[in-house]
Amino acid sequence: KEAMMNRVVAGEWVLLLTCHETYVFVEAKAGATFRLNRDRVAVEPLLGAPYGARYQLRGGKLVRFFRSPVVVLPESGGSSSAAASQDKTQRLDEASITEMKRSGVDGEAIVESLVEGSATFKDKTVFSQEKYRKRKERKYLPWVRVLAPRAANVAKAFFAKGPTSKRLAVRPDAVAQLLARSNVRAGVDVLCVDDTGGVLLGAVVERGARVKVPFVGASPPAHDALKRFNFDKEHVATSVSYFRLGGGSGTEPPARALVVASKRDPRSVLGALLPLLRPSSAFAVYCDVSEPFLPCVTDLRDRGCANLQLTEAWVRNFQVLPNRTHPNMVVSATGGYLLSGITTADQRSQHAENMNAAPDIDTVLGEGVSRADGAAVSTDDAPR
Amino acid sequence: MEVSWSCVAPTRGSSSEEMREGDVVMVYLGPEKVTSIHLTAGESFENKFGRFDHTSFIGAPFGGRVYSSRGHWVLALAPTPELWALALRHRTQIVQSMDSAMVAFELGLRDGSVLMEAGTGSGAATVAFARACAPTGRVHTFECNESRATEADADFERLGIGGGGVDDVVHKKEDDDHQGEEEQGRRMPENAANAAAAAEDGQRRGGGGGVVRVHHLDVCGEEGTSSVEKDLPWFDAVFLDLPEPWRAMDFVKRRAKPQARIACYSPCVEQVQRTCVALRETLGADDLVTIEARLRDFDVRPIDFPAFAEAAAKEIRDDDQPAKKRPRLAPDTQSVLCAKPAAMMRGHTAFLTFATVPPSEEAEDS
Numbered sequence: 125k126e127a128m129m130n131r132v133v134a135g136e137w138v139l140l141l142t143c144h145e146t147y148v149f150v151e152a153k154a155g156a157t158f159r160l161n162r163d164r165v166a167v168e169p170l171l172g173a174p175y176g177a178r179y180q181l182r183g184g185k186l187v188r189f190f191r192s193p194v195v196v197l198p199e200s201g202g203s204s205s206a207a208a209s210q211d212k213t214q215r216l217d218e219a220s221i222t223e224m225k226r227s228g229v230d231g232e233a234i235v236e237s238l239v240e241g242s243a244t245f246k247d248k249t250v251f252s253q254e255k256y257r258k259r260k261e262r263k264y265l266p267w268v269r270v271l272a273p274r275a276a277n278v279a280k281a282f283f284a285k286g287p288t289s290k291r292l293a294v295r296p297d298a299v300a301q302l303l304a305r306s307n308v309r310a311g312v313d314v315l316c317v318d319d320t321g322g323v324l325l326g327a328v329v330e331r332g333a334r335v336k337v338p339f340v341g342a343s344p345p346a347h348d349a350l351k352r353f354n355f356d357k358e359h360v361a362t363s364v365s366y367f368r369l370g371g372g373s374g375t376e377p378p379a380r381a382l383v384v385a386s387k388r389d390p391r392s393v394l395g396a397l398l399p400l401l402r403p404s405s406a407f408a409v410y411c412d413v414s415e416p417f418l419p420c421v422t423d424l425r426d427r428g429c430a431n432l433q434l435t436e437a438w439v440r441n442f443q444v445l446p447n448r449t450h451p452n453m454v455v456s457a458t459g460g461y462l463l464s465g466i467t468t469a470d471q472r473s474q475h476a477e478n479m480n481a482a483p484d485i486d487t488v489l490g491e492g493v494s495r496a497d498g499a500a501v502s503t504d505d506a507p508r
Numbered sequence: 509m510e511v512s513w514s515c516v517a518p519t520r521g522s523s524s525e526e527m528r529e530g531d532v533v534m535v536y537l538g539p540e541k542v543t544s545i546h547l548t549a550g551e552s553f554e555n556k557f558g559r560f561d562h563t564s565f566i567g568a569p570f571g572g573r574v575y576s577s578r579g580h581w582v583l584a585l586a587p588t589p590e591l592w593a594l595a596l597r598h599r600t601q602i603v604q605s606m607d608s609a610m611v612a613f614e615l616g617l618r619d620g621s622v623l624m625e626a627g628t629g630s631g632a633a634t635v636a637f638a639r640a641c642a643p644t645g646r647v648h649t650f651e652c653n654e655s656r657a658t659e660a661d662a663d664f665e666r667l668g669i670g671g672g673g674v675d676d677v678v679h680k681k682e683d684d685d686h687q688g689e690e691e692q693g694r695r696m697p698e699n700a701a702n703a704a705a706a707a708e709d710g711q712r713r714g715g716g717g718g719v720v721r722v723h724h725l726d727v728c729g730e731e732g733t734s735s736v737e738k739d740l741p742w743f744d745a746v747f748l749d750l751p752e753p754w755r756a757m758d759f760v761k762r763r764a765k766p767q768a769r770i771a772c773y774s775p776c777v778e779q780v781q782r783t784c785v786a787l788r789e790t791l792g793a794d795d796l797v798t799i800e801a802r803l804r805d806f807d808v809r810p811i812d813f814p815a816f817a818e819a820a821a822k823e824i825r826d827d828d829q830p831a832k833k834r835p836r837l838a839p840d841t842q843s844v845l846c847a848k849p850a851a852m853m854r855g856h857t858a859f860l861t862f863a864t865v866p867p868s869e870e871a872e873d874s
Binding site: 126128129130174175176177178191192193194195269272274275276296297299300301303304305307309310311327330331332402403404405406414415417418419421422430431432433434435436437438439440441442443444445446449461466467468469 | 525536539542569570571572573583584585586588589590591605606608609610612613614616617618619620636639640642643644742765766767777780781784785788789792793794795796797798799800801802803804805806807808845846847859861864866867868
């Protein structure tokens, strides 16, 4: 079974998740370093590390460590009534700790000293003790986990970095929804507009699709994130092609899916790219805010799109531990908005008689009934 | 080269996409109103728009209109896992598309992935996973209920993603126990040849030619399944949608690769708690993440806001009325294009817990 494992290969990108829940990308090459707490740490010990392995900083070097994840149920109390102000309860002072570090005392020994030096430690609840120990460890015995560079992890890392003037930060669940609702799959041509720096593009390539990336202007946007996936270069070269809009990708067959996470106006993106899709193809578009989607929906109803959906996702993490299960305190407030639908062979604009309301498929389907027998539109045909 | 059409397989090489006999077609009647038909010459179906003959679909393009005997029309769409989830008959509570999308993403499913799913249920999630893993990956789905397994297998066959019939492990095991029975299990006779050819294909396929393989087996079973497990591949990913996922952990431990990704789907907090304990204790997983996720729908429409002034309309129009029925706008009334949140939303589907099987422990190097 060991032979099946995926490991860090020299020359590739490594994605690390630190004990502070931050993400670090670093290259697996000689001399490469990254920052952990206040130290510069060499990447070299991570060469050959299996994805998922944890490494602790001991004596200035990364060392693999294992810890049982089994959580022991507390037997009895302790309480927080003994807690006093933090300044007074620790016997060890700042200077002693610094001295210990300087003389190379192992992080674990420092943490133990702090535990011993704390006047209130033994009176704390077991939960409190665990929290205290973990906090000290993050400071004096920090660790990192090697993550597999798959789309879900790269998406989390880039989302954590936040948006820049050039790049959208898309919450990972939105990337998941984009892939599903645009029906991206291997073996088909997918049109992809990506202003996330390459996170969405990488996710589409990971699924195995052939991707055509339209761009406007002198050159396509930077898709640096693509490198972080460690895809085989030849695979990327054969799977991904860029083309300038209006440059005439003429003879190529129409695409079967469209997926968009762009800083540009969705109405113009859809207006330019939907004609390049076959009928009965799915499309999904992301936007941080909902307002730019509103005129899109009107346009799409005019064109006769099926299964139009405008949604917002709400996601919350939970801590699940014995006697301590609760939703997380800190939660992402927004994952943006997603507009999705399916194209039809139908060009509806010639049917738009009433200028006040764009007659969408649903109204017309309802009208079909009333025209035939003169009866009123039934209630379950109310327009969306 | 002709390849069968399906939501997961590469589509036909022809430039126009016409519906053919034997295809599954999604009949779109309106938002969230989708039914599926299996095109068979001579058959027809009826709805409020009239009678539709299957032959009127054959030869017509996907994405186009098809007319009824009364001259009304519906849209004929190519199947996608999302449309399928809206249309299929619920034998069990299905996994919503939003949740299966998150699972597919978190599990890193891609062309070539080998996924274990238990239980199959109505198969809605199975189809979504098959899309992600196709064409070279496999979805091995385990269902303890024989009739559900058979129905799901029939669906997958029709969609062009199944094949090979139900691998009836339960009865095979009984046969093994009985020593010397003739029966090879309940495979469909015409697939016996396929099964033989597929046996040479290697572990990954596990029999049959399609992306999805249905196994009639209770992975939570008390009795050892080791005698039949040898035919199963090693799994890159595992999805558990079971009432008691912790009871499947031993099976998962035996069959999942190191570093495999696991997702557990449970509606109740108590189930989640016990599942997390099992993930930690049986698999040694230490990167558990539990989330809940919901989708809010918006209805985009113009809404009128009369001014707070004498000249404005005496009545505020009812904006739930269809556009044609509304009286004309009075002066000083703003008509604003709005994204109105849907009044009701799905409050809860289930909690999703993700974990990774740790890499095999090696002796610590110096």
